[in-house]
Amino acid sequence: MEQVDCVVIGAGVxxxxxxxxxxxxxxxxxVIEKESMPGSEISARNSGVIHAGIYYPQxxxxxxxxxxxxxxxxxxxxxxxxxxKNCGKLIVATTSAEEKTLEDIKQRAIKNGVDDLxxxxxxxxxxxxxxxxxxxxxxxxxxxxxxxxxxILAFQGDLExxxxxxxxxxxxxxxxxxxxxxxxxxGGESPMTLQAKTVINAGGLHAPTLxxxxxxxxxxxxxxxxxxxxxxxxxxxxxxxxxxxxxxxEAAGLGVxxxxxxxxxxxxxxxxxxxxxxxxxxxxxxxxxFYDAIRRYWPALKDGAxxxxxxxxxxxxxxxxxxxxxxxxxxxxxxGIHGLVNLFGIESPGLTASMAIAEKVLxxxxxx
Numbered sequence: 001m002e003q004v005d006c007v008v009i010g011a012g013v014x015x016x017x018x019x020x021x022x023x024x025x026x027x028x029x030x031v032i033e034k035e036s037m038p039g040s041e042i043s044a045r046n047s048g049v050i051h052a053g054i055y056y057p058q059x060x061x062x063x064x065x066x067x068x069x070x071x072x073x074x075x076x077x078x079x080x081x082x083x084x085k086n087c088g089k090l091i092v093a094t095t096s097a098e099e100k101t102l103e104d105i106k107q108r109a110i111k112n113g114v115d116d117l118x119x120x121x122x123x124x125x126x127x128x129x130x131x132x133x134x135x136x137x138x139x140x141x142x143x144x145x146x147x148x149x150x151x152i153l154a155f156q157g158d159l160e161x162x163x164x165x166x167x168x169x170x171x172x173x174x175x176x177x178x179x180x181x182x183x184x185x186x187g188g189e190s191p192m193t194l195q196a197k198t199v200i201n202a203g204g205l206h207a208p209t210l211x212x213x214x215x216x217x218x219x220x221x222x223x224x225x226x227x228x229x230x231x232x233x234x235x236x237x238x239x240x241x242x243x244x245x246x247x248x249x250e251a252a253g254l255g256v257x258x259x260x261x262x263x264x265x266x267x268x269x270x271x272x273x274x275x276x277x278x279x280x281x282x283x284x285x286x287x288x289x290f291y292d293a294i295r296r297y298w299p300a301l302k303d304g305a306x307x308x309x310x311x312x313x314x315x316x317x318x319x320x321x322x323x324x325x326x327x328x329x330x331x332x333x334x335x336g337i338h339g340l341v342n343l344f345g346i347e348s349p350g351l352t353a354s355m356a357i358a359e360k361v362l363x364x365x366x367x368x
Contacts, residue, residue, distance in 0.1 A: 002192060004194050004195065004197075005198065006022055006030070007029075007031075007194060007198070009032055009184075009199065009200065010033060010201070010202035010203045011037075011040075012043040012202065012204050013039060013151060013152055013350070013351055014202050014351075014354045014358075015031060015200070015202030015204075016039070016159065017155055017355050018357065018358045018361045019159050020159050021358035022164075023158070023164040024162060025362055028164075029159065030165055030166075030167060031159070032167045032172065032186060033166060035169070038152050038153075038156055038166065039149065039152040041205060042313070042314075042347075042350070043148055043152060043351070044149075045280070045311065046148055046348075046351055047270070048145045048147065049143065049145055049244065049348075049352075050070055050144040050146055050352050051066055051352040052066075052089070052109070052140045052142045053109070053112050054105060054109040055249060056349075060326045061327040062349060063112040064356075065349075069355050070352050072356055073151075073355055076154075082151050082154050084262075085145050085260075086143075087145060087242070087244060088140060088144070088244070089140040089244040089246055090125070090128070090134075090139055090244070091137060091248065092132065092137045092245060092246070092297050093134060093135055094135060094296050095135070102119075114140075114142070117140055119138060120138075121136065122134065129240075129242070132241065132245060148351065169189060170192075172186055172213065173185045173191075175215070176215040177214055178216075181196055181197050182195070182198075183195050184196065184199065196339070197339050198340075198341075199339060199341070201340070201341065201343060204315060207343060208223055211344075214340075216337070217337060221342075223344050225316070225344075226318065226320065227275045227276065227313050227315070228313065228316045229270075229272075229279070229311055229312070230272065230312050230313070231308070232259075232267045232269030232270055232309045232312075233282070233286075233306040233308060234266070234267050235267070235306065237305065239260075239265065239266045241258050241260075242264075243258075244257065244259060245257055245258035246258075256268055256269060256270075256289075256294060257269070268294055271286065274320045280312075281311070282308035283308070286308075291303070291306065315346065315347055317345035327343070327346055327353075328343075328345050329343055329360060331365075331367070339365070341365055343357065
């Protein structure tokens with residue numbers, strides 16, 4: 001059995017941010033990842049938006065860590081030449097009822113410490129985005145986009161340059177919590193058993209399953225996880241918008257919105273499709289409600305202009321139709337196991353919050 005200091009399970013953007021923070025604090029860190037490269041699941045299928053921290057309930061972890069993480073992320077990207085754009089976002093209303101919702105959104109943002117939102121009139125909207133149909137909009141200047149692959153590679157570079165390492169193709173097959181530390185059994189071509197002082201479970205869609213594999217872990221501390229698939233469709237032809245465009249939020253998501261990549265390519269999505277398995281195929285039939293949703297704010301969308309692109313799956317802690325649930329970050333005060341930190345339900349704004357989550361994990365791990 002190999003004795004190790006700290007193991008991070010999962011090499012997505014959150015796991016890599018945590019591993020980086022730990023190694024920079026002087027810890028010896030090994031990341032174990034079941035796939036052959038970092039960021040292969042949730043992170044690879046993320047829209048890459050740097051969120052401002054607008055929508056989340058006051059005093060929630062999502063609000064706190066998004067607002068803090070946004071500042072950390074912009075600073076890191078600037079310092080490490082990670083491609084990103086502070087392009088801004090319009091949240092648009094197309095009816096008087098939606099205009100009232102905009103004010104609710106603005107007040108919630110202010111409570112979260114986001115005080116840079118301002119209104120645009122219909123004429124100001126036309127000046128900024130001539131193709132956009134809206135009666136009123138909120139502009140968020142601190143929203144942006146980031147190249148997630150480059151960000152993860154930068155985190156990986158920091159990890160490895162400071163003595164950390166990653167073991168790819170290394171799934172966790174089981175483990176146990178003991179007085180001597182946390183024991184992990186791994187599979188793959190080179191199965192091994194590790195005994196770690198600290199384990200960070202950043203397994204994303206698999207985090208609850210991983211916790212459940214640890215003998216002596218209290219089963220009541222393993223949350224139910226629900227898969228909310230989000231489908232994206234790309235637009236053929238010239239991009240009509242230069243900003244991110246969001247409708248007012250809907251149940252379980254932020255509505256079918258306009259996202260941009262670093263090359264200016266437009267995609268629409270995601271929708272919300274509750275699924276039982278990890279299936280990433282995008283059915284062309286899903287485009288039908290997309291046309292109706294998009295034409296509310298872009299009536300000029302032509303039939304046949306949308307092409308299936310990609311999908312991602314959000315790790316939701318709430319069942320379909322139930323209220324949204326906050327991030328869950330567990331340590332020994334929750335489950336009683338020394339050295340174990342679990343990250344459950346790290347969906348959006350997990351990317352934006354990743355470096356702030358890492359700071360919180362570092363503080364919890366230093367307390368044991």
